[in-house]
Amino acid sequence: MNRTRTILALLLSAWMALPAFAVQPDEVLKDPALEQRARNISAGLRCLVCQNQSIDESDAGVARDLRILIREQLLQQKTDDQIITFVVDRYGDYVLLKPRFKRETLILWLAPFVVLVAGGIFVLRRRATPVAPVEGLTEAEKARLDDLVRK
Amino acid sequence: MISEIGHFTLLLALAVAAYQTIVPQWGAWRNDAVLMASASVAALLQLALLLISFAALTHAYLTSDFSVLNVAENSHSMKPLLYKISGVWGNHEGSMLLWVAILALFGAAVAVFGRNLPDTTKARILSVQGSVGLAFLIFIAAASNPFLRLMPPPVEGNGLNPILQDPALAFHPPFLYAGYVGLSIAFSFAVAALIEGRVDAAWARWVRPWTLVSWALLTIGIGMGAWWAYYELGWGGFWFWDPVENASLMPWLIATALLHSAIVVEKRGALKIWTILLSILAFSLSLVGTFLVRSGILTSVHAFAVDPARGTFILAILAVFVGGSLTLFAVRAPSLKTGGLFATVSREGGLVLNNLLLSAACTAVFFGTLYPLALETLTGDKISVGPPYFNLTFGPIFLPLLLLMPLGTMLTWKRADVLNALRRLWWAAAAALAITLLVLVLTVRGPWLAPLGIAMGFWLIFGAAADIFQRAGIGSQPVHIAWARFKGLPRSAFGTALAHGGLGVMVIGIIVLSLWKEEHITSIKPGESIPVAGYTVVFKGIEPLSGPNYDGILGRFDIMKDKALVKDVVSEKRQFRPRGMPTTEVGLYQGFWGDVYVVLGDAASDGTYVVRASFNPMASFIWLGAFIMFMGGILSLTDRRLRIGVPKRAAAAPNAAPQPAE
Numbered sequence: 152m153n154r155t156r157t158i159l160a161l162l163l164s165a166w167m168a169l170p171a172f173a174v175q176p177d178e179v180l181k182d183p184a185l186e187q188r189a190r191n192i193s194a195g196l197r198c199l200v201c202q203n204q205s206i207d208e209s210d211a212g213v214a215r216d217l218r219i220l221i222r223e224q225l226l227q228q229k230t231d232d233q234i235i236t237f238v239v240d241r242y243g244d245y246v247l248l249k250p251r252f253k254r255e256t257l258i259l260w261l262a263p264f265v266v267l268v269a270g271g272i273f274v275l276r277r278r279a280t281p282v283a284p285v286e287g288l289t290e291a292e293k294a295r296l297d298d299l300v301r302k
Numbered sequence: 303m304i305s306e307i308g309h310f311t312l313l314l315a316l317a318v319a320a321y322q323t324i325v326p327q328w329g330a331w332r333n334d335a336v337l338m339a340s341a342s343v344a345a346l347l348q349l350a351l352l353l354i355s356f357a358a359l360t361h362a363y364l365t366s367d368f369s370v371l372n373v374a375e376n377s378h379s380m381k382p383l384l385y386k387i388s389g390v391w392g393n394h395e396g397s398m399l400l401w402v403a404i405l406a407l408f409g410a411a412v413a414v415f416g417r418n419l420p421d422t423t424k425a426r427i428l429s430v431q432g433s434v435g436l437a438f439l440i441f442i443a444a445a446s447n448p449f450l451r452l453m454p455p456p457v458e459g460n461g462l463n464p465i466l467q468d469p470a471l472a473f474h475p476p477f478l479y480a481g482y483v484g485l486s487i488a489f490s491f492a493v494a495a496l497i498e499g500r501v502d503a504a505w506a507r508w509v510r511p512w513t514l515v516s517w518a519l520l521t522i523g524i525g526m527g528a529w530w531a532y533y534e535l536g537w538g539g540f541w542f543w544d545p546v547e548n549a550s551l552m553p554w555l556i557a558t559a560l561l562h563s564a565i566v567v568e569k570r571g572a573l574k575i576w577t578i579l580l581s582i583l584a585f586s587l588s589l590v591g592t593f594l595v596r597s598g599i600l601t602s603v604h605a606f607a608v609d610p611a612r613g614t615f616i617l618a619i620l621a622v623f624v625g626g627s628l629t630l631f632a633v634r635a636p637s638l639k640t641g642g643l644f645a646t647v648s649r650e651g652g653l654v655l656n657n658l659l660l661s662a663a664c665t666a667v668f669f670g671t672l673y674p675l676a677l678e679t680l681t682g683d684k685i686s687v688g689p690p691y692f693n694l695t696f697g698p699i700f701l702p703l704l705l706l707m708p709l710g711t712m713l714t715w716k717r718a719d720v721l722n723a724l725r726r727l728w729w730a731a732a733a734a735l736a737i738t739l740l741v742l743v744l745t746v747r748g749p750w751l752a753p754l755g756i757a758m759g760f761w762l763i764f765g766a767a768a769d770i771f772q773r774a775g776i777g778s779q780p781v782h783i784a785w786a787r788f789k790g791l792p793r794s795a796f797g798t799a800l801a802h803g804g805l806g807v808m809v810i811g812i813i814v815l816s817l818w819k820e821e822h823i824t825s826i827k828p829g830e831s832i833p834v835a836g837y838t839v840v841f842k843g844i845e846p847l848s849g850p851n852y853d854g855i856l857g858r859f860d861i862m863k864d865k866a867l868v869k870d871v872v873s874e875k876r877q878f879r880p881r882g883m884p885t886t887e888v889g890l891y892q893g894f895w896g897d898v899y900v901v902l903g904d905a906a907s908d909g910t911y912v913v914r915a916s917f918n919p920m921a922s923f924i925w926l927g928a929f930i931m932f933m934g935g936i937l938s939l940t941d942r943r944l945r946i947g948v949p950k951r952a953a954a955a956p957n958a959a960p961q962p963a964e
Binding site for chain 1: 544654
C-alpha cells in the first residue's frame with residue numbers, strides 16, 4: 152500500500168514536471184556524431200519515473216543522470232550495445248522501449264504478422280475453393296445464354 | 303437545486319434507457335407496431351433528459367458551485383469561461399456524462415433520420431443503442447456520479463489540470479467521443495442485423511453514413527490531439543504511441559476498414575460476415591479505449607488495483623457487450639447468406655487486402671498497448687513497449703497499404719487487370735519520382751528515408767488525382783465531355799480523393815518533420831541569438847507574466863530571416879495558482895515550409911536562460927492532411943446517395959425476397 156503511494160507520488164511529480172524540457176546545454180557533447188548517438192540511445196530508453204517518456208524527452212533528475220552516464224560511456228569509446236546492456240543490467244528490461252525478442256515477448260512481436268499471414272492464407276484458400284453451384288450455369292441458363300448470343 | 307434536477311433527469315434517463323432496451327426488442331419479436339414505434343419516442347426522450355442533465359452540470363461549472371464535489375475537485379472560480387465549460391468534460395465523471403449524452407444524440411439521430419428503416423430493424427437498433435446507454439448510465443449513477451454534493455462547500459476549487467487549459471484540447475474530447483460513440487451505431491446495426499439474420503445492400507447503405515461520421519470525427523479528433531501535443535507539451539513531438547493515443551487510433555483503423563468493406567457489401571453483396579464483425583470490433587475497441595483511459599490502469603496496474611471499482615465496472619460492461627455480440631456473431635453469422643463472387647485481383651480483392659492490412663496494423667497497436675499490462679498482470683514481469691516497437695511492426699504493415707492505395711482505386715469490380723490499372727497511374731508514379739529526384743538534388747543532408755517518404759506522399763496525392771481524372775475521362779476524352787463528366791461525378795468520388803490525398807499530405811509532413819528536424823539547445827542571455835535552419839532567433843528579453851489564473855515569466859523572441867523580422871513570438875513559463883503547477887507555452891512561427899519553435903527554459907545564476915529553438919520542417923502538413931481527410935469524409939457525407947438514403951422500395955417491401963439476383 153505504502154509502496155503504491157510512493158509510486159503514485161513519483162508518477163505524479165514526474166507528470167507535473169513535464170512541460171519543461173530535457174537535454175540541457177551542459178550535457179551536450181562536443182562531437183556532433185557522438186551526441187547524435189547519445190540521443191538515439193536515450194530515445195530508446197524509458198524514463199523510470201515518468202509516464203511513457205524516454206529519458207531523451209524527460210527532465211526528471213533520474214533521466215538526466217542516465218543521459219550523463221550514457222555520454223560518459225560514449226566518451227570511453229563504448230559501443231551502443233555495450234551501453235544499453237549496461238543500463239539494462241542495472242534497471243531490467245523495463246527500461247527498454249524496444250522490448251527484446253525472447254520467449255516472453257514472442258506473441259507481442261509476432262502477433263501482427265501472424266494476423267496478416269493467417270488472414271491472407273484464409274482469404275486465398277476461400278478464393279481457391281469457390282462455391283461450386285454458384286460458379287456454373289444451369290442447363291436452362293446455358294440454353295438461354297446460347298439463345299441470346301445467337302441473336 | 304439545479305444540480306438536483308440534473309441528478310434527477312440522469313436517473314430518469316436511466317429508466318428510459320431500460321425501457322428503450324427491453325420494450326422495442328419485445329415489440330420487434332411480437333411484431334407489435336406500437337411497441338416498436340415507442341423506441342423512437344424513448345430515444346428522443348433520453349436525449350432530452352441527458353441534455354438537461356448535462357446542462358445542469360455545465361451550470362454548476364459556470365457558476366462555480368463548489369458544493370458540488372465534482373466542481374470543487376476540478377474547477378476554479380478564476381478560470382476563463384472557455385475552460386469552465388471544457389472543465390465539465392475535463393474529468394472522469396463529467397466526461398462519462400458527455401459520453402452518454404453523445405450516445406443519446408446518435409440514438410435520437412437514428413430515430414429521426416432512420417424513417418425509411420424497416421420497423422423491426424429500427425426498433426432493434428434503438429434497443430441495442432439503449433442497452434449501451436443503460437450500461438453506462440448505471441455505471442455513472444453507481445460509481446461516477448458527477449452530482450454528488452459536498453458539505454460544507456469549500457471556498458475555492460482545485461482547478462483544472464493546466465495543460466488541459468488550451469483551446470485545442472477543450473474541443474478535442476467532444477470530437478473524439480463523438481467519433482468513438484458514433485461507432486455504437488454501426489455496432490447496433492450489426493447486432494440488429496444478426497438478430498434479424500439479414501444483411502443486404504440496403505443495410506450497408508444505412509451503416510455507411512454513420513461510420514463515415516464517426517470516422518471523420520475520429521480523424522479530426524486525433525488530429526487535434528496531435529496538434530495539441532505538438533505545441534503544448536513543449537518538445538515538438540506530435541505522436542508518442544502513448545496508450546491514450548493508441549486507444550483512439552485502434553477504433554480509427556477498424557472504422558477505416560469498415561468504411562471500405564461496407565462499400566463491397568453495398569455494391570457487390572460480398573464480405574457481409576466480415577463487415578458485421580468489423581462493426582462489432584470497431585465499437586468494441588472504442589469500449590477498450592474508454593476502459594484504458596477511464597479505469598486508471600494505464601497510470602499503473604497498481605493504481606487500478608488500489609481503486610478497482612470503476613475499472614472493474616467498465617471491464618464488466620466491456621465483457622458483456624464484446625462477449626455478447628461476438629457470441630451472437632458466432633451463432634448467427636454462419637446462417638448469413640454470402641454472395642458476390644470476385645476474382646482475387648479485383649476491386650473487391652483490393653479492398654480485402656486493405657482490410658487485412660488495416661486489421662494487422664490494428665493488431666500491432668493492440669498488442670503494443672495491452673501486452674505489457676497483460677504480461678505484468680500474469681507474470682509480474684514489467685516490460686515497456688515504445689515507439690521502436692511500433693516502427694518495426696505497424697510501419698512495415700502500413701507501408702504496403704500506402705503503396706497499394708492508389709492502385710486499389712483503379713481496379714475494376716469483379717475482375718481487374720493490374721497492368722491496365724498501372725497504365726492509368728504511370729504519370730502519377732512518374733510525377734512522384736520526379737519530385738523525389740528534385741528533392742534529392744536540392745537537399746544533400748539527411749537520411750535517405752526522407753525522399754522515399756516524400757515520394758510515397760506524392761504517390762498518394764497524385765494517385766488520388768488520377769482516380770478523379772480517370773473517372774472524368776480527363777486526358778482520354780474531349781475537354782467538354784471530360785468537364786461535364788467531372789461536374790457530374792458524385793461527391794463521394796471527391797470525398798475519397800480528398801481522404802486519400804489528405805493522407806498523402808500527412809505522410810509528407812510526418813516523414814519530413816521526423817527526419818529533417820533541426821534543433822538547438824543553448825544557454826543565452828537577452829540580446830544574444832540562435833541560428834536555426836536559415837532563421838535567426840533573437841532573444842529580446844524577459845518580462846513578468848500575470849494571467850487570470852497563473853503567474854510566471856515570458857521570454858520575447860524575434861524570428862529573423864535575412865535581417866528582416868519574420869515574426870515576434872513569446873514563450874511563457876506559467877505557474878498555475880491553484881496547483882502551483884508549471885506549464886510552458888511555445889513561441890511558434892508557422893510557415894509553409896516549416897515552423898520555428900522556441901521554448902524558454904530555466905534560468906541560470908549567471909543571467910542566462912536555456913532556450914531551445916528548433917525548425918520543424920513541414921509540420922503544418924500533418925494537421926493540414928488530417929483536416930483534408932476530415933473534409934473528404936464530410937464531403938462524402940453530403941453525397942446525394944447518402945442524403946436521400948435508401949430507395950423507397952427497400953423500405954416499402956421489407957419482407958420481399960432478401961436478395962434479388964445480381
